[in-house]
Amino acid sequence: MSTADLKPYIEPIQAIVQRHPRTITLTALITIATPWFVNNYNAFIDMGPGGLPWNAYGWLIALYRKPFSRETKSTALYDKDSNKTSYLKDPASIKERRGERPKTTWHVFPSRQLNKFAPSDIQKRLIAVFDKHASANPSLVEVVPSRFERLHPALVIHSSRTSPHKAATMARREICHIHRGKDFSLHATMAPQDCKLVIERGWGERHPLAGSHFLPKEYMLLYAPRDDEELAAVEQFMCAAIGYMANTQAVN
Structure with missing residues (x-):
């Protein structure tokens, strides 16, 4: 035509x-x-x-x-932070995480990983680790529904303790929670230098809103553990988050 x-x-x-x-x-x-x-x-x-x-x-x-989201993997902001204290008990034992980082959600809420999920047996053991440290540190932490997720239990600073720093206040005193749905990743508020180690060794990244007026720069997404070695590393991160938020090195 x-x-x-x-x-x-x-x-x-x-x-x-x-x-x-x-x-x-x-x-x-x-x-x-x-x-x-x-x-x-x-x-x-x-x-x-x-x-x-x-x-x-x-x-x-x-x-x-x-539109408020930011990049999640640079560490320069932690180098600039004057707080150089680490709450990790054995940072030298934490090697670089194997394999590529998991993909993460486009949305800032919910912030999750999209692949490389925790196997079912590791999921149960991760919850057991969470419960163990909640029970072992009764004067430091308590368990309440997450103030961010609302559905999942979270470790928070014990109500008898004051918030030790601005990051704790911005994070609503929430130490960590496990995403007990698909992926079993975690969110945890960690010391600046521990955040740097987590990112550099491939164990996690900042929440997309961390460093904005919504969340402190210390608010981290920790990738779901896939085996015993990774579970041990995540347990160290959980204990380090408790120490930072409760302002103590004496975490059980």
Whole structure:
């Protein structure tokens, strides 16, 4: 079919576009963008409940928070921090984590990893580690529903203790919690130098909002442990988070 043959069909379309340019443009943009929004919403729902309402309203909040997100793997901000204290009991024993880092969510809430999940037996043992240190440190910590996740139990600074630093206040006194859904990653608030080690050796990264007015720069995503060696490292990180937030080296 030649251009001349198409002319009777093209001219009416051109006339409509000329009469309603804004409407046509908006319609085209909506048509192009709709698949992205549908996929993005499905990705939000697929991660399961966590912090925000698990529905379209929560998804819209997550979209609103996204522009505030920051990069998650640089360590220069910890080098600049005057606090050089580490709360890790044996940092030399923590080797570089094997393999590539897991992929993480596009959304800032919920902040999760998307692959390399913890096996079911390690999941149970990770929860046991959490419970062990909660019981072993009754004067330092207590267990309450996470003030961020709302669904998962969290270790927080014991109510009898004052918040020792600004990071504790910004983190709502929350020390750590386990994401007991798909991945079994953790969020933990750790000393600046311990955050640096975690990132440099591949064990985690900052929460995307860490370092903003939402969360302190010490708020970390720790990747889910996959075996005994990784579980031992995560246990060290958990104890270090307790020490930092309770301002003590005497963590059981």
